[in-house]
Amino acid sequence: MGITVDQNKVVRFDPTSEQLVSTSIHANPISNRMNDLLIYGVFKRLYNRDGDRRDSDGNPLIYALKNKNGFSITMKECARFNPNLSKILDKILLKKSYDIVISMPSSQPVSERFAIKISRKIGGNCPILTNVFTKKTIEEVYNDLLSLQVVAKDRKDLIALRRVIESRVIKEPKTIFSMKEIAKKDRKFIKPLKYNPDYLAEIRELKGKSIVIVDDLLASGSTLISAYELLLEREVTNKIEAICLLGKK
Numbered sequence: 001m002g003i004t005v006d007q008n009k010v011v012r013f014d015p016t017s018e019q020l021v022s023t024s025i026h027a028n029p030i031s032n033r034m035n036d037l038l039i040y041g042v043f044k045r046l047y048n049r050d051g052d053r054r055d056s057d058g059n060p061l062i063y064a065l066k067n068k069n070g071f072s073i074t075m076k077e078c079a080r081f082n083p084n085l086s087k088i089l090d091k092i093l094l095k096k097s098y099d100i101v102i103s104m105p106s107s108q109p110v111s112e113r114f115a116i117k118i119s120r121k122i123g124g125n126c127p128i129l130t131n132v133f134t135k136k137t138i139e140e141v142y143n144d145l146l147s148l149q150v151v152a153k154d155r156k157d158l159i160a161l162r163r164v165i166e167s168r169v170i171k172e173p174k175t176i177f178s179m180k181e182i183a184k185k186d187r188k189f190i191k192p193l194k195y196n197p198d199y200l201a202e203i204r205e206l207k208g209k210s211i212v213i214v215d216d217l218l219a220s221g222s223t224l225i226s227a228y229e230l231l232l233e234r235e236v237t238n239k240i241e242a243i244c245l246l247g248k249k
Contacts, residue, residue: 003061011064011073013080020046021061023081028088030247034221037228041218041247042088059246062217066108089121092243099209101128104223105135114245115214133227134196139173141190148189161186179222187222195230210239218244
């Protein structure tokens, strides 16, 4: 079970073959552990039609859900994914006990809508927090890189990355930083998130809670790891896992 994309970039659920995304119940979920964070993927991304460029974050389903790059999907077609999505989430949550769902910041509501589904599955009026984190600006990321210490073998890559971002700092320092423009091999140097300053006074809500972080897509994992490390730095809890709508290939 996968998806098809027609010549007009319209995405459709395809129960007869596995293309671009595996939505089958027997093959999902998948899981990865990154920096001690356990991350589940509900649907598995498959090879792209362009030969699977390893630096690409893209997938037509995510593009369509976000109305990006000319891709689209109807609400009726989205509903066709729900039975499998629901059963795969049941498999993930079978032996889990989460107290709070945290949705990752995004310009599109895909993560938040997915978080709502997870919260309903958990039950017990499990709260969804959408404003815990916010994305850093280009200037903030650049300043982080200036003070970052790395092992010798990574210095050349770090210096090259600094130069790339430095040119953007001059033109648009306060613009929100986008990880999508950074090669996957360089994303390990970047912590793209910070606590939302408007939420700091309420951080006590997270103390001692079991937390699941929700995002739409797992690529390099840099954003999820950034959120995870911020929570650990505050000693909020050591009970943290993550769920993404689309997992790694």
